Every structure is written in structure tokens, then in C-alpha cells.
Amino acid sequence: MDNLIIVTGLPRSGTSMMMKMLEAGGIAVITDKQRQADEDNPNGYFELEQVKEIKRDRSWLDSSTGEAVKMVSMLLYNLPLDREYSLIFMKRNLDEVIASQKVMLARKGEIPSADDEKMKQLFSKHLSEIDAWLSEHKNFKILYINYDEVVKLPQETAENIQKFLGRGLNIDSMIKIVDHSLYRQRSTGPSSGTEAGESDLSEDDNEKIREQLSSLGYM
Amino acid sequence: MFSILKKKKSSPKVVVLGLDGVPYSLLMEYMSRGIMPQLSGLCSSHGRLMSMISTLPEISSVAWSSFITGKNPGQHGIFGFMEIDRQSYNYTFPNFQSLKERPVWEREGIRTVALNIPQTYPAAPMDGVMVSGFVAIDLRKATYPERVYNYLNGIGYRLDVNVMLAQETPEAFFNDLFETFEKRKEAIEYLFDNEEWQLFIGTVTETDRLHHYFFDSSREGKYFPVFERFYSELDSFIGSMARKAINEGAVFMTCSDHGFTAIDSEVYLNRWLIEKGYLILNGTDGLKGIAPESRAFCLDPSRIYVHTEGKYGRGNVKMSDYEKVRAGLKAELNSLEFDGRKVIKEVYFKEEIFKGDFTENGPDIYLLPNYGFDLKGAVNRDKVFGTSHFKGMHTYDDAHLFSTVPVDSDGIKIEDIAGIICNSLRSI
Numbered sequence: 001m002d003n004l005i006i007v008t009g010l011p012r013s014g015t016s017m018m019m020k021m022l023e024a025g026g027i028a029v030i031t032d033k034q035r036q037a038d039e040d041n042p043n044g045y046f047e048l049e050q051v052k053e054i055k056r057d058r059s060w061l062d063s064s065t066g067e068a069v070k071m072v073s074m075l076l077y078n079l080p081l082d083r084e085y086s087l088i089f090m091k092r093n094l095d096e097v098i099a100s101q102k103v104m105l106a107r108k109g110e111i112p113s114a115d116d117e118k119m120k121q122l123f124s125k126h127l128s129e130i131d132a133w134l135s136e137h138k139n140f141k142i143l144y145i146n147y148d149e150v151v152k153l154p155q156e157t158a159e160n161i162q163k164f165l166g167r168g169l170n171i172d173s174m175i176k177i178v179d180h181s182l183y184r185q186r187s188t189g190p191s192s193g194t195e196a197g198e199s200d201l202s203e204d205d206n207e208k209i210r211e212q213l214s215s216l217g218y219m
Numbered sequence: 220m221f222s223i224l225k226k227k228k229s230s231p232k233v234v235v236l237g238l239d240g241v242p243y244s245l246l247m248e249y250m251s252r253g254i255m256p257q258l259s260g261l262c263s264s265h266g267r268l269m270s271m272i273s274t275l276p277e278i279s280s281v282a283w284s285s286f287i288t289g290k291n292p293g294q295h296g297i298f299g300f301m302e303i304d305r306q307s308y309n310y311t312f313p314n315f316q317s318l319k320e321r322p323v324w325e326r327e328g329i330r331t332v333a334l335n336i337p338q339t340y341p342a343a344p345m346d347g348v349m350v351s352g353f354v355a356i357d358l359r360k361a362t363y364p365e366r367v368y369n370y371l372n373g374i375g376y377r378l379d380v381n382v383m384l385a386q387e388t389p390e391a392f393f394n395d396l397f398e399t400f401e402k403r404k405e406a407i408e409y410l411f412d413n414e415e416w417q418l419f420i421g422t423v424t425e426t427d428r429l430h431h432y433f434f435d436s437s438r439e440g441k442y443f444p445v446f447e448r449f450y451s452e453l454d455s456f457i458g459s460m461a462r463k464a465i466n467e468g469a470v471f472m473t474c475s476d477h478g479f480t481a482i483d484s485e486v487y488l489n490r491w492l493i494e495k496g497y498l499i500l501n502g503t504d505g506l507k508g509i510a511p512e513s514r515a516f517c518l519d520p521s522r523i524y525v526h527t528e529g530k531y532g533r534g535n536v537k538m539s540d541y542e543k544v545r546a547g548l549k550a551e552l553n554s555l556e557f558d559g560r561k562v563i564k565e566v567y568f569k570e571e572i573f574k575g576d577f578t579e580n581g582p583d584i585y586l587l588p589n590y591g592f593d594l595k596g597a598v599n600r601d602k603v604f605g606t607s608h609f610k611g612m613h614t615y616d617d618a619h620l621f622s623t624v625p626v627d628s629d630g631i632k633i634e635d636i637a638g639i640i641c642n643s644l645r646s647i
Contacts, residue, residue: 095364096344116365148346152328201314201341208356209312213300215382216431217609218519219310219597 002066003141004083005165007046008073009090010123012100014147015070018090019046021150021177022068025158025169030060030069046070054078073130079139086165087140091127092147094120154178230417231644232469235636236460237286237336237422238453239279240430240611242478243270243619245437254450257458258473258621265465266623270616272632273477275572275585276520277615279353279427280313280338282476282633287336288320289637294575295320297338298582299518300354306532308507315339315351319577323637324418329644332410335403335422337476348414350406352422353379370409377402380425385432386608392432393445400425400449404456411463417644419469421460423453430479434611437479464623470643471623474636478617482610483591484557487600488517494603495551497544505598511535514544515583520613521594522582523548541583548584557592557604564589587615 005027007018023029023046031046050060051071055078079085098119114122134140143164150157158174201209213219246268250259262268274282274292276299284290284297292298296319301310315338324331324347331347333339340351342363350371351361355378362368377399384392400423407421429449436442457473464471492498492515499510506516511533513526525544526534536544545568555562565587573581588594593612620631624643 093346099344099363099365148328151325201312205356206312209354210301210310212354212356212379213312216428217593217595217607218300 002165002167003086004061004064005066005068005086005088006076006079007068007070007088007090008076010092010097010127011072012097013090013092014145014150015072015090016046017150017177018088018145019068019070021158021174022088022161022169024173024177025161025171026173027165027167027169028067030064030067051075074126076130077133081137081139084139084141087134087142088161088164089142089144090147091144094123096147097123150178232416232464232467233418233640233643234411234460234464234467234469234471235418235420235640236457236471236473237283237420238426238473238475238619239337239422239424240427240477240479240613241473241475241619242480242614242617243268243475244617245479246619248438249450249454254447255454255457257454257461261457261461261471261621261623265461266471266621267626267628268619268621269626269628269631271474271618271620271628272616272630273613273618274633275567275587275615276522277477277587277613278520279424279476282618283337283339283352283422284318285632285634286474286476286636287322287324287333287339288318289323289634289641290320291574291634293573293578293581296577296580298580299520299522300338301518302580303506303518305530308509308532310506312354313338314354315341315343323640327641327644329418329640330416331418331420332414332416333420334407334410335424336420337422337424347416347418348410350376350410353424355379367410371406374405374409375402376406380428382428382432385428389433389442396425396429396449397452400452407460408463411460418640419464423456425449426453426475427479430611431609432611434479435481437481437611461623470640471621472636472639473619473621474633475618476633478614478619479611480590480614480617482593482606482612484604485593485595485607485609486555486557486562486588487595487597487603487605488521488523488586489596489598490600491555491603492517492523497548500598503599509533515548517596518582519596521586521588522596523584523586525583545584552584552586560591561589562592563587590614 007015009015019029029046030048032048048069050057051069054075058080098116134142145157154175155171158169158171162169210219246255246258249255274285278299280300281292281297284295288295296317297313301312303309304311325345334350335352337353339349340355341360342349342351344363348367349363355361358371358378359368361378362371380399381395384395403423411419433442437446461471489498497515498513500508501510502508509516512535514536515523515525517523525536525541527536527538527541528534549566552563552566563586567585569578569581569583572585586594618633626639
């Protein structure tokens with residue numbers, strides 16, 4: 001019986017992209033689709049609401065084998081240690097993680113709870129602690145993947161995942177997911193170039209841009 | 220003056236100094252007149268200066284997008300600084316997020332510092348540093364990562380020159396130009412010295428600003444001393460950056476995104492379309508008032524779009540008539556004259572100049588003017604020809620490339636530079 005595959009890491013470290021890659025590779029993913037796709041994750045979040053409640057309800061784990069589920073690394077401590085897991089742990093440059101989180105918060109009209117340096121310290125501490133904790137428990141078979149590696153070397157990454165899981169995967173489809181995910185904000189199809197709404201800038205920003213362009217003879 | 224430098228053996232690196240709108244012919248002339256001795260020395264001992272062609276349209280947003288991606292506009296999807304929404308006819312402004320192709324540093328995994336490259340706003344997280352260029356309006360949004368923002372904010376970095384001053388008080392504009400250039404140089408040198416990179420791109424855009432307003436003084440005239448001083452300082456900076464690059468064992472290049480020439484007359488193409496019966500505008504709100512009977516309209520600088528049914532909310536030209544409309548426009552535009560001079564050098568259909576998945580978003584017709592005729596997409600003019608405070612216009616040819624690595628200069632164009640960068644990083 002195959003282990004449950006858990007895709008984990010900090011929020012905004014590429015876990016949704018990895019879930020999408022696994023799905024494209026042919027692995028069943030567990031998600032309730034409650035959290036809808038949005039600008040930050042247009043392909044969807046691949047989340048299971050029950051994961052957040054794992055401390056109280058672990059029943060869903062019993063029926064899950066060989067499938068993939070997403071779980072932020074802070075929740076790993078709550079996993080029951082009476083079984084084995086295959087963990088794909090996404091790592092990403094913390095400056096990028098924080099920048100991406102800020103963009104997402106800004107879209108929601110929220111502000112970060114701590115400054116960048118503080119957040120970096122907290123994340124760094126958490127990652128050290130969880131690494132240590134995982135190394136102490138033999139239930140976890142772990143593949144660490146850097147977000148940068150996925151972006152730069154999608155084929156090698158997909159092949160490493162295949163080797164790690166010991167299952168045949170559709171490597172070509174997995175590679176295509178990387179390209180698509182990278183360009184999610186940029187590429188929406190040939191017909192969209194002059195459609196409204198492709199810019200993240202505000203109306204006020206656009207007005208200033210219009211003035212700048214006018215000053216150089218455009219418009 | 221460069222031969223005494225000791226080259227370091229290190230990992231492959233490339234340094235590109237972007238010089239927005241600096242023509243090959245102007246550099247050649249300034250070298251021969253002794254205004255640019257450092258560049259002259261570099262050409263004698265370390266590399267070669269060559270003429271290069273830009274993109275069509277020959278404007279910064281398109282050309283620099285081709286520079287960073289190595290792709291044609293039909294592939295990277297940027298055709299101008301503005302587009303219109305096909306339903307509301309409101310202007311929209313493509314930005315860095317609109318780019319459909321990955322920059323070479325992202326595609327090839329090259330740690331890069333990219334400062335002041337037009338059409339890279341807002342800055343996105345990357346492996347390295349991004350400081351966006353024109354049309355950046357907010358330094359924080361223009362900078363990644365935040366520590367670089369803190370540095371730039373601390374030195375009083377300037378995103379751009381206040382060009383509005385040029386229309387009112389040229390002296391104030393010149394002061395602003397030199398101050399902005401000082402900050403630009405300071406930031407470029409700081410990031411060069413303090414960041415880790417394989418590819419370093421620092422772009423000077425003050426050149427383009429000076430040219431737009433005063434290019435008629437670039438060789439002689441009232442403001443020539445300003446050009447002389449500016450290019451002399453630029454020459455020193457080129458020399459300084461070349462020394463730094465060579466000392467790092469890096470390939471060194473300078474390039475421009477287009478050439479420049481003086482304006483004889485501006486040409487307002489939407490007015491021409493109105494007079495020829497192709498465009499009917501109701502009210503005073505520009506293209507937002509386009510009438511369904513309109514068959515074509517123009518966006519800057521000379522992008523002509525056929526107002527087709529299905530593609531545009533009020534479009535009425537049936538696809539069966541599309542070729543007829545294009546052929547009619549081509550014939551009439553080819554005969555457009557001003558004081559006995561032919562205005563349009565080439566009338567291109569989109570499929571002749573664009574290739575790639577996003578060609579469909581490009582203009583149906585693109586016009587390349589003869590030197591001196593600055594084609595405009597303005598909608599508020601009552602005559603086809605006129606003049607303004609602008610004295611310089613972009614050219615498709617006469618951009619430049621200087622490179623310390625051998626480059627096949629035959630027909631070289633700006634989108635070839637990305638490949639030269641990659642080859643250099645692989646082969647050093």
C-alpha cells in the first residue's frame with residue numbers, strides 16, 4: 001500500500017504548483033475545492049479543509065493511501081505517528097516567500113502582522129525546528145525541493161519526484177504545469193492582449209502612467 | 220587606457236549598459252569629434268561598435284521587451300505602451316505582468332541585476348535585483364527585494380527625469396537631467412559592487428529624455444553644449460563601467476533600444492483616418508466615441524487596427540472585407556506626402572513583421588515612416604501635420620551595440636542580444 005503523499009512547506013512556497021504537477025503526473029489529489037482559484041493561485045489551491053482540523057479529526061487519513069494532500073509545514077506536528085508518509089517539502093527563498101505573501105495580503109486589503117525581517121526570522125526558526133523534528137521521526141520519507149529548482153529544472157524535478165515516489169508519472173505533463181504556473185499572471189491566451197483587467201495596477205496608477213506617457217508625446 | 224587592467228578569472232559574467240535611444244551614428248560622430256574618448260578607446264582595444272536595428276514598433280516598451288526575452292513582439296505580446304479595451308475602448312496599459320514570454324534571466328536561471336529597463340514595472344520577485352524603469356511611478360513597487368528599495372530610497376534615487384520641465388524651463392530640465400543621471404550612476408555602481416550577479420543590466424534613460432525634447436541640438440545649435448557635457452559624462456561612465464566589467468572578467472556591452480533623428484513634422488494618423496473616411500468619432504472622448512461605421516483607428520505610434528466585427532464591441536468590418544480595407548489603407552498611406560516628400564517608408568501587414576502566438580494582438584497594419592516624420596496616434600488634432608515641443612523621434616535603424624565579444628553584425632537586431640548574453644555566459 002502506497003503512503004499518503006503530503007506536499008508541505010511554508011505558504012507561498014510553491015505547494016499548489018507541486019500539487020498541480022502531481023495531478024498532471026497522474027497522482028490523485030485530495031481536495032474539497034472549497035477554496036476557489038483566484039489571482040494568487042489561478043489554478044486553485046488544492047486544499048482540504050479538514051487538514052486544518054487535523055488535531056481534532058484525523059479520520060480522513062485512514063481512507064487516504066497513495067494520494068496527495070497539501071498541508072502547511074506548521075501542521076505536520078499534528079500528524080499521527082502510527083503510519084508512514086511520503087513528504088514533498090517545498091523550500092523557497094524567504095524573501096520571495098514574504099514578497100509573495102505580501103502581494104496576496106495586499107489583494108485582500110490586509111497588512112502583514114510583522115515586518116519582513118521579523119517574518120524572516122520566524123520562518124527561518126520554524127523551518128529549522130520542523131527539519132529537526134522530522135529527522136527524529138522515522139515515519140517520514142522526505143524529498144526536499146527548492147522552488148527555484150522546479151522553475152529552472154522542471155524535467156529533472158519531475159524525474160526526481162518519480163524516483164522518490166517509485167511510480168511512473170507523466171513527466172511531460174508535469175513540466176507543462178511549471179511553465180503555465182510561472183506565467184499565470186502574464187499569459188492568459190492570445191485573445192487577451194487588449195482586454196481590460198490584465199494589469200494589477202490601480203486606476204490611480206494608470207492615470208499617472210497616462211500622464212507620464214503624455215509627457216513623452218504618447219496618447 | 221584599458222590594457223593595464225588585470226582580468227580576474229571568475230565565473231562567467233556579462234555586463235550590459237543600456238543607453239536608451241542612443242544612435243550609432245551619434246556615437247560615431249561624438250567619437251570622431253573627441254567627445255567620447257573612452258568609448259573610442261574601447262573600440263580600439265576591446266571591442267566593436269556596430270549599428271543595430273530595433274523592433275517594430277520602434278518604441279522602448281516593445282524593444283526592451285525584445286531585449287529581455289530575445290523574442291519578437293508576436294511572441295512576447297508587447298506592442299506598445301498602451302492598448303485599448305476592445306469593448307469599452309478605454310486605454311489600457313500593458314505592464315511587466317503582461318509580458319507573455321519569460322525574461323532570459325528567468326528562462327536560463329541567471330542571477331541578474333536589472334536596473335531601469337523600461338517596461339519592467341511593477342517589479343516581480345526574481346533571482347537577483349529588479350529596479351523597474353519607465354513607466355515606473357512608485358519606487359517601492361518598482362523595486363525587488365525590499366532591502367534594495369531601502370538603499371535607493373536612502374540615496375534619493377530618481378525613477379525618471381521630470382520632463383515637464385523641458386517645455387517650460389529648459390535650464391531646470393537640464394539640472395534635473397544631470398541630477399537624475401548622477402543618482403542613476405550611483406545606484407548602478409552600488410548594485411554592481413554590492414550584489415551577486417552573473418548578468419548585470421543597468422540602463423540610462425536620460426539620453427532618451429534629452430533627445431525627445433532637444434535632438435535638433437544634438438550636433439549643433441543652442442543646446443549643443445548640453446549634449447556635449449552630457450555625452451562627455453556618459454562617456455566617463457561607460458569607461459568606468461567597462462573597466463569594472465573587464466576587471467571582473469566579464470563581457471561588456473552597451474546597446475540602445477532604437478535610434479533617434481530630428482523631427483520635421485508630426486503626423487496625426489487618426490486625423491488622417493478621419494479625413495479619409497475610415498474613422499468617425501462622436502463626442503470629445505477620443506476612441507471611446509468611435510462610431511460603428513469606423514473601419515480603422517490608430518494607436519501610438521503608428522499601429523493601425525481594422526475595426527472588425529466580433530473583435531471590437533462596435534466593430535462593423537466583416538472579415539470578408541478585411542483584406543480589402545487593409546489594401547485600401549496601404550495604397551492611400553503609400554501616397555501620403557508632406558511638402559513633396561513621401562511620409563511613409565514601409566506599410567507592413569502584421570503577418571509580415573510579427574510571428575508567434577500573440578501576433579493576433581498586434582496591429583493589422585504597421586507604418587514605418589521616413590526620417591523626420593513622427594507618426595502619432597493622438598486623437599485630438601484638427602490637422603494631419605503639425606509641430607510641437609518635441610524635437611526628436613525614434614528610428615527603427617541606427618540603434619547601436621558595442622560588444623567586447625565578437626558578434627555577427629550583419630542585420631543584427633535588439634532581440635539577438637539575449638542569445639549573445641546566453642552564449643557568453645556559457646562559453647567564457
